[in-house]
Amino acid sequence: MKVIIALCALFVVAHAQKAEEPIPIVKYDNEGVNADGSYQWSYETGNGITAQEQGQLKNAGSENEASEVQGSAQWTAPDGTPISINYIANEEGFQPQGDHLPTPPPIPPAIQRALEWIAAHPEPEQPAASNLQPVYKSAAPQQRRY
Template identity: 40%
Template sequence: MTHVAERKVKVILAAFVAVAFAAPQYDYGPPADHSDESSEEIDVVPILRDDRVHEEDGTYNLDVETGNGIVLSQSGSPVGPDNSVVKAGEYSYTAPDGTPIHVKFVADENGFQPQSDILPVAPEFPHPIPDFVLEQIRKAAEEDAAAARGEGKDDSDSDSHSDEDEAPSYLYSSPL
């Protein structure tokens, strides 16, 4: 092997070694113990109940309860379009301000549909429809009905105007 070829092999080998050392190292073990005085204590929340049943046909039931009051109960089955999973269930927890939260839900071809007293509701129409708006609606309905009967505008107030006068002008000068 020539001196130039040896040098190329060494450069390529060095590049591979550099790439290998630069690659991120993934650690799939438990999180590192950060017991610094500056870090906050991490509360470990125990799982009180975790019951799961998975059937071969894709149906499942899930019931989970944690030590901090979170409760989840859910069941699902691949009965939706294209065997998509349709699921229903409920969950509850206590909000940081002490409010108890309880949500029932269905998730199907129409999306996620939660039901709960805590969810916002669109307000009622804030005020009655003003009379002038109702008058405009009434007038428009009368004009539509007259047009449907083939009745035109009353010609009594058009005196000497012709149909040509009704068309918009494309000239930007004073009228003759």
């Protein structure tokens, strides 16, 4: 959560440094952290930056307890492009979405066919390898008869 707040604050600072006057915060709401672990906050600045976030605990008190955070931010880039980002952060990691974010190139057709073939023809499961070393017992020394 601290990373997300720092990211939003960075946007505000980046835009504020270009202005000669301080940019006012025109709206700010903050609730929590509540007894159940939930919280929410939002803000809007005088130059049109907006951000909001809410979070809650999932499976509180259990072995699988995890937090989940959802939020969004909007601002205008220096070149005039409107930027909007939505994100979720949970046990699967930070997952941002936005038109301005880079995307991976498409998978080449030959690779895609190979992946589909592999998925359709899984290898049979093999027993897990053991890290145990074999134990060798030495034979008792033979007594020689003369």
